[in-house]
Amino acid sequence: MASLTPPTHRLFDARGRRLDYAGRTLVMGILNVTPDSFSDGGRSARLDDAVANAERMVAEGADIIDVGGESTRPGHTPVPAEEEMARVLPVLDALAHLPVPISIDTQKAKVAEAALAHGAAIVNDIWGLMGDPDMARVTAAHEVGLVAMHNRSSVDGSVDIVADMLAFFDQTLERAARAGIRPERISLDPGIGFGKTFEQNLKALASLSEIGRLGFPILLGTSRKSLIGKVIDAAPAERLPGTIASNVIGIMAGCAIIRVHDVAAHVQAARVTEAILRAA
Secondary structure, three states, rough: OOOOOOOOOOOOEEEEEEOOOOOOOEEEEEEEEEOOOOOOOOOOOOOHHHHHHHHHOOOOOEEEEEOOOOOOOOOOOOOOOOOHHHHHHHHHOOOOOOOOOOEOOOOOHHHHHHHHOOOOEEEEEOOOOOOOOHHHHHHHOOEEEEEEEOOOOOOOOOOOHHHHHHHHHHHHHHHHHOOOOOHHHHEOHHHHHHHHOOOHHHHHHHHHHHHHHOOEEEEEEEOHHHHHHOOOOOOHHHHHHHHHHHHHHHHOOOOEEEEEEOOOHHHHHHHHHHHHHHOO
């Protein structure tokens, strides 16, 4: 079992910026600087557009901006580390003036380390320290935040997905402990849409409270994903209502962070959901 003791307070440490999620859901705005994003078709691939979109999301209430230079959608074409860095590093430099921490969405330790040198404060790893063997060391050495996502290399509908997530996160936390990553710098992501069937994605969403019992803040990322498109036939850009519904469920289950494309709508939904929960 993991030897890492869960944090006793409700603060997520992003390289010294202590983000308070006690009674207030943090909103992470998605900034894909890729030409092949499933959801926005490269709307932020140009530097000027990326900066403008990041500034808009901060003005709308984003607490974190998550920068990604490689699409990880099903069937994506892998991007070499050098190309990924060429996409994200100029953007990170250009976002240095923002008043919120920047997250780097990458599965490569080499890219993460370069991004951290250019000001990123959080590593968002879609393999939860179980992919690149150097990711835990890089994260620990720079004393930054970590979002560790559950993933599977193949889809198997016979798997008990909740048990699989718990076992995966136990290994993640063991690796984090061995590397010296402090517990207040760790958030866990159930990985909706990654290595799961439609039914397993629904089960994962319905079982968020079980992941929450590990004691670490949960980040939920459902924005515009195919899960929503399978419930109701809608293109990615038309999935905002379904995304809000899934994130409200997440907030009610105790999620600390929601990762979204549509910041303003989710800030409003989060504040209303929190007000109702406080009145219960």
